[in-house]
Amino acid sequence: MASTEINNYITKRYERWLDYSQYYCGLSGISDEAMDVLNEVLCSLLQKSDKLLNRLLEKKKNGYAELDFFVLKMIKLNATSPTSPYRSKYRSLPSDDNVDYTKLDIEDTKEEIVDKNELLLSRFHKVQAVLEELDLSPLARRIFEFRFLEDANFSDWPGKESLKQLYEIYNKVQELIRKKIVGESIF
Template structure:
């Protein structure tokens, strides 16, 4: 983590570095990305060792620090070099400026935004309706209701039944409902 002196220096010099970034990004044709380039450089800078940053800050040359020269060099490199870290990470999609998009045959697909919550609710109502129409015994009804509708965990079941028995009962009721939904014959009942 950078020292407080380095953080204060970055805050103090940010506007000047941004001007430099605006200039070089303008030359590179990406002037609207100047702030992003500078922020990327600062993020990369702050990931360096604290000792190195302090050393760069303490080394003065012509009224500037080595930290200034390092940041300016990285801004110029990230703005101008197509293989730089910033340019390769945020590479724009290739586009053909010679294409007349108004003459292209683009299929307009209908907006198929489905209401997933309404779909889940409808399915839940269907399961509830089938569950209530089944001829279930008291235990089977309580087990299914506890696990399916109340989202209860069988390890918290208050009763003498074992986990194996509870799962067998639940799976049996679930199978009856599945068969009823698919239209299979459900002439048998599940009484317990």
């Protein structure tokens, strides 16, 4: 909760800040929203900690409190930047005052919902099926199953093969499966 001193200062400076807001809102083509911009800035300001607000109020520069500069900067930002908090919250959709939106025919379309888990599972099964079709050595098949199907790390491999050998064999099997799947245009 803002202190009485902060509230009094805001009340005292409000008209000047509103003039500043009207100026920048006018430049941005939203002159009728100057008060809304200022009020949004003040709402945001009052959510800051009392400690910060008091520090901004006490710090003076050229006869003005640092709080003035902070508020003016926020007003300018909210009035002019298309990605500002004010514009994101209140002006996200452009509108045309000459259009009666209640008389427009809006097509109801259903969005296609993609079940990512189902897609991954079907691809996983496809890889398994292609793996079964390939004429691989038992070692190559076991290495691929160990890494891909069991999701194990080669550092835990029980055999005597080096990491380099394991990755070479795994990558070759992976490439064979990829070529087979791409050749069938499955994905």
